[in-house]
Amino acid sequence: MEIFTVPNSDCMITKTHPRKSFFSRRDPSSAGHSDQIVAANFDYVFILMSLNMDFNLRRLERYLTASWNSNALPVVLLTKADLCEDFDDMLLQVEQIAAGVDIIPISSYTGYGLEELDKFLRPDVTIVFLGSSGTGKSTLVNALAKQQIMEVKNIREDDSKGRHTTSHRQMIRLNSGACVIDTPGMRELGIWYAGEGLSETFSDILPLLGKCKFSDCAHKTEPGCAIKEAIKEGIITQERWNSYLKLKKEARFAEDYESAIREKEAFFKSIAIKSKRLNKRRY
Numbered sequence: 001m002e003i004f005t006v007p008n009s010d011c012m013i014t015k016t017h018p019r020k021s022f023f024s025r026r027d028p029s030s031a032g033h034s035d036q037i038v039a040a041n042f043d044y045v046f047i048l049m050s051l052n053m054d055f056n057l058r059r060l061e062r063y064l065t066a067s068w069n070s071n072a073l074p075v076v077l078l079t080k081a082d083l084c085e086d087f088d089d090m091l092l093q094v095e096q097i098a099a100g101v102d103i104i105p106i107s108s109y110t111g112y113g114l115e116e117l118d119k120f121l122r123p124d125v126t127i128v129f130l131g132s133s134g135t136g137k138s139t140l141v142n143a144l145a146k147q148q149i150m151e152v153k154n155i156r157e158d159d160s161k162g163r164h165t166t167s168h169r170q171m172i173r174l175n176s177g178a179c180v181i182d183t184p185g186m187r188e189l190g191i192w193y194a195g196e197g198l199s200e201t202f203s204d205i206l207p208l209l210g211k212c213k214f215s216d217c218a219h220k221t222e223p224g225c226a227i228k229e230a231i232k233e234g235i236i237t238q239e240r241w242n243s244y245l246k247l248k249k250e251a252r253f254a255e256d257y258e259s260a261i262r263e264k265e266a267f268f269k270s271i272a273i274k275s276k277r278l279n280k281r282r283y
């Protein structure tokens with residue numbers, strides 16, 4: 001979008017560009033029937049996860065899936081490296097679930113790792129910051145801008161409870177020319193996604209699908225199950241498989257909201273009928 005700022009501070013949209021990437025959420029005014037764009041035409045999604053209490057691989061998978069699905073490239077920033085003496089093991093764990101993604105440990109306090117971000121901070125590049133509240137998104141914006149643009153509030157590092165300070169999206173142009181969009185976080189933004197991002201996030205699971213002995217394998221007790229075999233051999237973990245199933249279910253829900261609701265209602269109806277029958281038998 002190109003905006004012309006009129007001297008009395010009003011703005012006028014002069015041109016809209018085709019969308020090459022976007023995040024969307026359900027439009028609250030449409031009762032879930034249509035989506036609303038939260039951010040568009042960004043090149044990278046910086047996913048921030050702190051190396052202290054916020055560290056959560058399953059949550060990271062969720063952020064990665066949404067980022068791949070947006071059509072932009074995700075980059076994982078492991079923040080607050082200054083609070084960690086040794087993060088080699090955590091780095092390894094992230095590498096295992098984020099194949100092909102740049103993973104950069106940083107500290108906005110000490111400046112550690114920030115020079116590694118220079119390659120992304122080019123003019124005409126737009127970056128969205130995503131991550132849970134308190135992971136240091138606004139602090140990083142300030143560190144990159146070398147001035148206090150965003151408000152940062154102290155959190156209790158002992159339990160990592162963040163207090164929300166960024167309650168809206170804000171776009172900032174850095175000296176390098178790159179634009180950064182600071183956000184209050186994915187949950188707060190209400191971003192939902194269809195399933196396309198799953199194949200990139202779970203590129204290790206994808207080749208296993210369809211390899212089971214039975215084409216309708218439920219991956220539970222069936223013999224010749226490729227998934228069970230891969231878990232047994234340590235190719236994937238049980239937690240990662242569970243995470244895949246959970247996100248897939250959510251993605252289906254997002255893609256086909258109405259039929260998912262119908263299915264859910266039919267399920268509860270069948271339970272109600274069954275319990276009615278049971279009650280009849282009892283009395």
Ligand SMILES: Nc1nc2c(ncn2[C@@H]2O[C@H](COP(=O)(O)OP(=O)(O)O)[C@@H](O)[C@H]2O)c(=O)[nH]1
Nearest residue numbers: 080107108109133134135136137138139154155
């Ligand atoms: N030790 C340490 N604390 C940090 C760092 N970056 C941010 N913080 C602190 O983390 C808290 C949350 O930061 P903020 O930028 O508001 O997080 P946001 O909610 O993701 O925007 C604040 O108390 C910051 O001072 C860092 O690199 N090291």
Ligand SMILES: [Mg+2]
Nearest residue numbers: 137138165166
């Ligand atoms: Mg913030």
